[in-house]
Amino acid sequence: MKRKNLLSSKHTLRFLLFSFILLIGVAFSSLKVAAQSDNPQPESTSNVACLSCHAEATNPVSLPNGEQLFLQINVTDFANSVHDRNEVTCVQCHKDITGFPHPIKTAKSVHEYQLQVDASCVECHEEQANLSKDSLHGILLSQGDQNAPTCSNCHDPHRQPYIEEWGKVEHSQVCGNCHSEIFDEYAASVHGEAMIKDNNQDVPGCIDCHGVHEMPDVGTSEFRNSSVYMCSNCHINPDIMGKYGLSTDVLDTYVADFHGTTVTIFEKTEPGQMTNKAVCYDCHGIHNILSVNDPNKGLAVKENMLVACQACHPDATTNFPSSWLSHYVPNKDKFPIVYYVTEFYKYLIPVVLGGMAIFVSSDIFRRLKLKFVKPKPAETEPETEEVSNHD
């Protein structure tokens, strides 16, 4: 219902815009607005007419490249789809269809056919369509990659319910359709396992890290340098981390260390430059992130940590991993040497500087007194006295 209201308010706006443009009489603009209208064919063919055949069109059509284009619409799924629930008609998207017989299809492959029909998506979903154009998928599409997804590869327009009605599992499985190896790897990770087994909605699904339509290229330096904040977005949130007993110091302790300092500086001074200093996923993994306590891969096990270190520090030996504080803030029990060195300077610095300050102030005091306090006649100023001695 909420959606409908939104749509109708959009209509109102469009109507106002339309009227305004008519008023100023800009003919080409008015044509453009008319083309954007959601109802291109006022007396359009009803869905019933289409479904009378397509509900039962069990035979797919063979396309020139040998692929099968399926023509059957599952009426139950379609009735549950966001499009049918909003009374979108078939011909609003399938614009070439005006009656029967249908015009000859020119598409040579399913991909090409989808590209043709998906040109309609932008009319109602302009924002998403434009975001997608700049995404990694959009770039691949524009390069003519046959495997790159168009809108309908992810959002089956005849089945897709409201996006909010899907949980993280459904969303992620959409990605898994094409990225099955990564999905399977993810499904075995600490995040994926919680999501799939327990339907946990705290853990990130694919789109929480990769975005939906804007979906940036993960190979860029911008992605790498800012990925730290992507992870810490959840990992410094006490509401989420509290449930699992995880530390929220992870970002601060990372930024305080050599890797994190460097990455943060890069992020601020030269985001377009790639830094090879480790970000979260270099040590923890990406789709295969496991609990740090996992006996085989978990980083809390020193041998596993050494393996992780050696990915970038090939010559590292047994003691090397503990030169990284493992996101701990040093205290008496964890990393006591670091703690006591810090404590030592906590006292040394004020004592040394304080002592110096006392001596300096005493000297300033004497000099100010010389300048502003007139000496008693009996006493002579030390400085002038000295001078007169040597006259």
Added chain:
Amino acid sequence: MTDQNKKYLRFTIARRLEHILLILSFSTLAVTGLVQKFSLSPISIAIISFLGGIELVRIIHRIAAVTFFLEGVYHFIVMFYLLYVKRKSATMMPGIKDITDALGSFVYNLGFKKEPPKMPRYNYTEKMEYLAMIWGYVLMGLTGIMLWNPILTTKILPGEIVPAAKVAHGLEAILAVLAILLWHFYNVHIKHWNWSMFKGSLTRHEMQEEHGLELEQIESAEPEPEMDLKVYQKRMKFFTPVSIVFAVVMVGAMIFFANYEETAITTVPRVYAEKEVYVPRTPTLFPTQAATPTPDLALANTWDNGINFVFQQKCGLCHGEAGGLSVKQYSDIIQGGKDGMVVIPGKPEDSLVMKFGAPGSEHPGQFTAEELERVRIWIKNGARK
């Protein structure tokens, strides 16, 4: 009167050059180091950007560190020469007198004493600074080398030493910089501008105030006797090899530490190491069906050999199970639909298909003229299965 302006030489040109080298390397170290310590401050970010990025800042820091280190090595050799060959007194060594001088100055400053203490060639403020310098030199040198060579360090020492060295290096830096700003700047620049490290000498008046004891010694003492040449040569025989070995060892160590380890790979760690990115699931959203061979239409004009294909292509979309007519099976098409017999074997003129399927009819689906002719011949020949 003229006495007051008399100059007393304090530092030779070589010592003054040492000081300039120290200023340059120390300030460079301080700037390039503190921006790393306080890397998130906008001032640091601005300086890092100005200097050309953090990687370059680190290289500059290390060049300055090597300069600072070598300056120290040179200084130690000079000290060894002065103390061993020339047998000068160790005027930088702190003693009880410095404590009493410090207290004396303090009490005098507060006005409880009329006379300030008469201080030696190096007074307590200078000794304090010099000792802090040596302490800092050793500590910063050791921790810096550890941070430069963490892999070598952890081969010998526990890993925790590296972060501890980092903490010490950073905090000691803060202490050193603040001490310079407070102690050094006050004593030689703010209190009054002391030119001796640049011009080499102090005036008599400045000598009285800061080195009264030395002044008295200079004025009362006999000029130093010339050193016996044989004694000098004997001492040099010891000094020369020892100082050369020391210099070679120290410079060699520096070269070793600067080049020993390749701490990390220089490339970006590989990200997609294990899994293929594009691996579509099977069955996909659009499962591919087993391809059926395209019938050779000319081969035979029977239902199974091509006529079925024509019907399914042109009529099958609608005339599935419903629509009163199915074109799926031979028996279905013979049975006909709601409106009657679609195909009457041998009688194409009575078969409904010839009316509905003709090009230009009102029925939604139509054959081409060629297909219609094939269907007509098929019906004429008995509409064989």
